[in-house]
Amino acid sequence: MTISRGFSRRAETPAVDLPPGQHLTTGFPVLTAGATQSVSTEKWRFTVTAETGQALQWTWPQMMDLPAETIDVDIHCVTQWSKLDTSWRGVSLDTFFTDVETGFDYVMVHSYGGYSTNLPLVDLLDGKAWIAYEYDGAPLSAEHGGPARLLVPHLYFWKSAKWVTGITMQQFDEPGFWEGFGYHNYGDPWREERYAGD
């Protein structure tokens, strides 16, 4: 580590425990690789596709009939902001996966607009991930991924795909959009897994 002459701490050290290299924000920055997608709830579909060819699909009203949860979590973006105590409402991935028959360990998440991101299946189950459609008591706005986005708060936020439309089971892990551009394959903020090889 190189000491930079004349540089000293300027920001106050937050009293909270943040992952390394992160700083707090009170706003809600928007980061997207392309344009904001506009997807109506009428058009919206969410599909889980397994290796058997089995594809389970939910329309918006069907998702609304599923049991919803309020999720209060901290979120961490690879561009170094963290936001504490964000409040969401959505449906647990455990609910969507109840009837999915799969022996595969990996998933590829797909979004309207072509974005994708990869995860191990275990990172979506056991109360670790949701399809979220409300933020702070209001419908999720398009710029934050509305009408619905994936929410996987224990990983960097690029894994929480906006405008989510489907999950495909995969036998082998393959990089999604940012992972193919040199970002870390897994993305654990507490281990500072920002880029490939971290």
Added chain:
Amino acid sequence: MKSGTPVTEDNDQRGGPTRGSTRLWRKGTLIGLHSQSQHSRTLDLKVPGWPGHRPGQHIDVRLTAPDGYSAQRSYSLAAPVDGNSVSITVDLVPSGEVSPYLYAVMEICDELDIRGPIGGWFVWEPGEPEIGDGPVMLIAGGSGVVPLVTMLRAWRQTGDQTPVILAYSLRGPDDLMYGRELNELRAVGVDIRLIYTRTVPDAHRRVAGRLGLDDIAIPATGQRAERVYVCGPAGFVDHATALLCAAGYPDAAIRTERFGPSGAD
């Protein structure tokens, strides 16, 4: 199984550099300083072992204080590849932590850590088959002009013939970065449009106001650009992409890079 299999070497190369080399923190030594506007300057750094980069990519900069405290921020590479020297152009955020140091404190021979290059999506290199004969449109808000000027420099260096449009939105004349170079680029055929949002200099024909549909129109042919790159603060990028959408651009033609702010948005 907790973590997935590692990204293969092959995939990593789509991002340009090889693995290993990008994740390393390297020492950068300041070897050149150039004022760029009243509140921005370009820093040239010598970085032994630099693996090279493509126009549009960025680096992470890490500053470390004697007590071990450190802070990291991202900065776009401000010049095409040139041996082991890299440049960044930093716009002062007065209440910020890192930019005031880079803008005002750092002197020739001072050192910091950098790693990169990072990002392989927001990249334009002349000759990309998907872009064909173009045109290519570059849309900048404030310091978002930095990676776009790097693309224009590469365009000029290679003698590329792709028609290029640069729409550059800035508050007033004091904010203009790369003023002289933009004039030179205009002289060699780049369609440069300065969009002053608050204070308009004398003799400038466009009235003050934010980027509008006219500013991103392509005259004569009425065709659309094959590819559009938009860079700047998040709010600006959202405004510009909404305009592009209204002008009928398909998502696949648009690439964006959002600069902070890392705090309020």
